[in-house]
Amino acid sequence: MILSIESSCDDSSIAITKIDNFELVYHKKISQELEHSVYGGVVPELAARLHIEALPKILEEVKSYFKSLKAIAVTNEPGLSVTLMEGVTMAKALSISLGLPLILVNHLKGHIYSLFIEKKAILPCTVLLVSGGHTQILEVQDHNNIELIAQTSDDSFGESFDKVAKMLQLQYPGGPIVQEYSLKGDANRFDFPIPLRQSPKIEFSYSGLKNAVRMKILELGELSLQDKYDICASFQKAAVEHIIMKLKKYFKKSAPSTFAIVGGASANLYLRKQIDILLQSVKCNQLLLADLKYCSDNAAMIGRVAIEIYKEDKNI
Ligand code: KG4
Ligand code: ZN
Numbered sequence: 001m002i003l004s005i006e007s008s009c010d011d012s013s014i015a016i017t018k019i020d021n022f023e024l025v026y027h028k029k030i031s032q033e034l035e036h037s038v039y040g041g042v043v044p045e046l047a048a049r050l051h052i053e054a055l056p057k058i059l060e061e062v063k064s065y066f067k068s069l070k071a072i073a074v075t076n077e078p079g080l081s082v083t084l085m086e087g088v089t090m091a092k093a094l095s096i097s098l099g100l101p102l103i104l105v106n107h108l109k110g111h112i113y114s115l116f117i118e119k120k121a122i123l124p125c126t127v128l129l130v131s132g133g134h135t136q137i138l139e140v141q142d143h144n145n146i147e148l149i150a151q152t153s154d155d156s157f158g159e160s161f162d163k164v165a166k167m168l169q170l171q172y173p174g175g176p177i178v179q180e181y182s183l184k185g186d187a188n189r190f191d192f193p194i195p196l197r198q199s200p201k202i203e204f205s206y207s208g209l210k211n212a213v214r215m216k217i218l219e220l221g222e223l224s225l226q227d228k229y230d231i232c233a234s235f236q237k238a239a240v241e242h243i244i245m246k247l248k249k250y251f252k253k254s255a256p257s258t259f260a261i262v263g264g265a266s267a268n269l270y271l272r273k274q275i276d277i278l279l280q281s282v283k284c285n286q287l288l289l290a291d292l293k294y295c296s297d298n299a300a301m302i303g304r305v306a307i308e309i310y311k312e313d314k315n316i
Contacts (some may be wrong), residue, residue: 001025001068002310003094004303005055007087008079008107009132010042012054013299016065019307022118026062027300030054033173040166044080051086059090066098071316073103073306075110078133101316103306107297108134109143111262113308114290114301121308122288126256128243130271131263132158132173135204135243137250143308150246152204157239158265160206164213164235168228175265178232182270185226185233190216192238194245202250209238240271244278251282260288264296 006013006029013029032050036042074091076084088104095102112127127138135157137149155163158175165174170181192212195205213235220227259279261272272289279287294301310316 001065002071002073002103002303002306003062003065003069004073004105004299004306005087005091006075006107006110006297006299006302007051007055007083008075008077009083009297010036010047010050011297012051012058013297014055014058014062015299015303016062016069017300017303017307019070019310022116022120022304022307024118024300024303026065027298028058028061029298030058033171037172040172041162042080042172044082047080048082048086051083055086055090069098069100071101071103071306071310072098073105073302073309075107075302076104077106079107101310103309103316105302105305105309107302108136109146109305110301111290112138112140112146112260113143113304114262114294114298115260115288117291117294117300117304122258122286125258125260125288126254127260127262128247128266128275129263130157130243130261130265130268132156132162132265134263135206137202137247139254143305149250150202150204152206155206155210156265157204157206157243158263160210160239161236161265161268163210164232167214167217168223168231170228173264175268178236179268179270181229181232182236183233185229185231187230187233187237189230190234192216192234194238195242197242197245200249202246204242204246206239206242209235209242236268236270240268240274243271244274247275247278251278255282256284258286258288259284262290262295266290267292267295 016026162174
């Protein structure tokens with residue numbers, strides 16, 4: 001078994017995964033959303049302090065597995081340096097005291113392999129990664145061969161939901177609540193600009209859209225609940241349409257046979273629906289999605305990548 005640790009942002013999580021059949025025998029995550037909600041976003045130092053409390057608590061529950069472990073895995077990049085350090089420090093201490101190899105796992109690879117928790121990998125695959133920190137299109141052959149096709153030049157898809165929620169004085173994280181408000185709103189009331197609509201480049205940008213929402217809120221002054229619903233729906237429509245337009249452009253060059261959406265914001269049901277429609281139009285009938293519980297940050301996905309590394313590295 002492999003013990004894996006995730007602490008790249010505001011979730012403290014530990015998993016134990018069987019190497020042979022990918023079975024997830026233990027998985028726990030303590031989220032800090034409530035604590036950061038007051039500030040409308042993640043406060044790195046507070047997050048680090050909360051990891052110091054949460055990780056040892058979870059570790060206490062998995063001590064009985066220590067004798068069955070073959071390796072310790074941990075997210076080492078990308079993420080908030082002060083929070084990554086908490087997981088890495090714990091992983092190093094475990095690796096030394098138990099005499100086990102340490103496997104460093106890239107967080108984004110973790111999101112990709114969230115598709116394959118307790119499953120065999122289905123690869124190659126074109127992946128849309130949408131999280132709080134990233135918006136990318138990737139061509140994935142395996143965990144060692146990942147080509148970056150497009151990324152955002154400023155803010156990310158998930159972060160723009162967080163910021164819009166903050167502007168509307170809604171809770172953090174903004175994604176789920178903006179999605180919920182959108183259901184009651186008129187998506188055609190506000191004509192927010194679709195980012196980079198005229199640009200032939202395949203890249204993303206969310207700063208302009210965020211600013212357009214900010215200006216509209218200022219213009220409206222005091223907001224009714226219906227105004228908030230309509231802003232969320234109109235914003236979500238533009239944010240998703242931006243992704244759809246860029247994917248359409250990319251598919252003209254390279255139509256996918258298997259497509260996947262990963263990352264915390266891949267839980268967005270409107271995005272899933274629009275991508276599903278787009279894939280049908282290009283005759284791609286294989287859409288891979290992670291279980292909703294594994295879309296946001298978790299240690300199970302880190303453990304799943306670690307198995308691939310463990311199996312192929314002869315030195316471990
Ligand atoms: O992958 P993740 O847990 O953390 C990072 O690696 O960044 O993603 C968290 C992000 C947050 O910005 C959150 O607002 C967004 O994912 N998110 C959503 C939804 N659920 C979570 N964004 C849009 N719609 C959702 N339903
Ligand atoms: Zn993440």
